Amino acid sequence: MSAVLEIQGTGIRFGGLVALDDVNVNVPEWEIVGLIGPNGAGKTTLFNCIMGAYTANTGKIIYRGRDISLLPTHRRTALGIGRTFQNIGLIRGLTVVENFMVAQHSRIGYGAWSALLGVPRSFAEERRLKANAMEVLDFIGMAHLADSQLEGLPYGTLKLIEVGTVLATDPDVLLLDEPSSGMGPDEAHEFGERLLKLRKTLNLTVLMIEHHVPLVVNVCDYVYVLNFGKILTEGKPQAVRNHPEVVAAYLGGEVTTDEEEQTPQISPEEETAGVTA
């Protein structure tokens, strides 16, 4: 299948620090591609390059055959790349439903100046936006929170709302930055299920940074491992998981203690599911 998103030889340096070096990632249509690697490996930097928050020094970002390396972020969003953030990327000053309305920004059918002058069309369009926002809110089961302020909402709810707002931008490709952070194992598992459903019904392609290994194994079709700004290895999740270099780089060293805490979270059922795959 043709690739929706191709990262070709992307490299970026900040002063003397090489954050990314010749990174090649291929995200085929309708796949969930995982991106793993220890802290500071450059995963989020890669996301920033894809979205245009940073301009890479070398390489190209190809989206559906088109080089988007030099487009500003909002144009990339309009093309259909949606992104979530590691620390919840929502606008705190707005209510939940307003966040969903602002997320539809690139699909609004009136100009800024006609809005200021109160052209009738802008009112009708606002009603449509609100209806759309409520529909997506309904869809993620959060309609009862529409008029709430964000502050005070539980973390897990905010995470879900964030994914919802990104869906409201009407994306083709979803970039998820650690979607299961702050979730318990059960929640993470449920999130994986939801993601698979979402992919099936909305025809989404997903590139996902994730630390929660069982989730990666369950959900991802293909995994890239990033270490010190380079692709260490790539392959099917199960193969990558047992790759000695990955174990050394990602699970070894100081991370071991973290991993030990995580290991019991893998329920026997999930383990067997992984083996049979």
Add this chain to the structure above:
Amino acid sequence: MTATAAETISAPAISRAPAKWRPSAQGWVFRAAVLVLIFGGIIWRTATIEQFWADRFALAAIYAVIGLSLNVVLGYVGQVSLGHHGFVGIAAFVSAYYVTEKAGCVPNECSLGAFGTGILFAVISGGVAALLLGLIALRIRGLYLALITLSYGFMAERSIFEIPFLTRGGAGMPAPRPDGFTTDRAYAFLCYFFLALVIFVDWRLLRSKVGRAVLSVKHSEPVAASYGINVTAYKTLAFVLSGLFAGLGGGLLAFHTQNVVSNDFNFAIALLWVLMVVVGGLGNRTGVVIGSAFFALFPFLLELIHPLEEAVIESGRAFGQVTIVVGAALAILTVIQFPGGIAEQLSPITRWLRGQKFALHPEGHGGKHKGHAHKKGALLAKLGLHKGDQHAVDGAPSEQQASANPPPEESAAAVADHGTPLRADNGAAGGGETAATHGAAAVAADDGTRGGDGSESAGDGDEGAAGDADDIDAVIRRRFPPVPSRTPPATGATDDEEA
């Protein structure tokens, strides 16, 4: 699966927002009466009061325009402008220069057209001046931007305001009022009209994509950009809009004093304008208008209180100087004790006027205030719960129980609809499909899965998750039918199993 889908078609959407409280017809009439009383009172007072007080009311309206201009930068963009006297002053001189030098106006002989054109030039010059600053603001912000605006104001004071042909030196440039508006009272109404115009644009700003975009940029530029907002364009637009308002304020100020003197536009006045916006309530239209009017009228309010007036006269200070001191004190009080300014103090009233119940704290507001938004939503959902779903709230295990024994009328309906009994794993979703209980079910499932607190073992948690996922799946298909042009779902299913 098909059963669930078919069922959903007849069922209402999940988790509808609880109906908002709305006042009765009587309540609306009462609110409208209060509004009419307030605005009618202002108009009636302006129409009947002595001319010199009408003149002061006009000044209050002009300050409100300037306050709203600053509010765009301070409240919406979140940057400090200490050089607004630059924009306002330039605009005032431009409009005065136009009507006197170009249109040939003299007192009591000035066409409305010349006035209108003068105001238009004022607005444009304010916008252009702010555009320059806006382009700078794209690169720097915070303290350094404040410093730049400060220097900008001083630069305007020392250079542009001293161009002899524009300002006629210290004597000032005359700006005669247009025919029909030469009296203070008539001019006050003209100022009200322009204030109403600015309030309208400001209202449209906040209630449209522009306001949401600007507020998003203020809170987080990366997030705003990833929502598809052109951060650069909206920041510039906000500055230009602020400049347009400031230009209008400057033009009106010129015709208010009828003789524009460069000394009128100094740093002290720019500081006063910042103070009045802060005290009024950053980002709140009503608060800013009230705060601005208060500071414009403050010196004259002192006159009303005789002992205070005498004290000021004895001290040998001008009334304006007292305003600055009081303004600073109020600003400190605002920042420390009442961050929302006057607007926050008035918010119970303004909320009530907008059609909410009279309450000291806003509805559904999380965080600081007691009404915890999410808990409240869940609680409301619980209150509207169907008997059969009551268990579901308590967690996954009881959800299973509910699915095993669905309430009689529901299972009957399900069988009648499809002719086949529900599958066990569809039970949770099926139970939730019926009418009003649906919202509750979604909330319940959500509650049950968060933190997995309700589930005794991992297996139970999964069961709940599966039910929930099925539920969502059905809704998804109803709302977003699969796009045929792309990969058919059949391939997806195999993909799923591979993973």
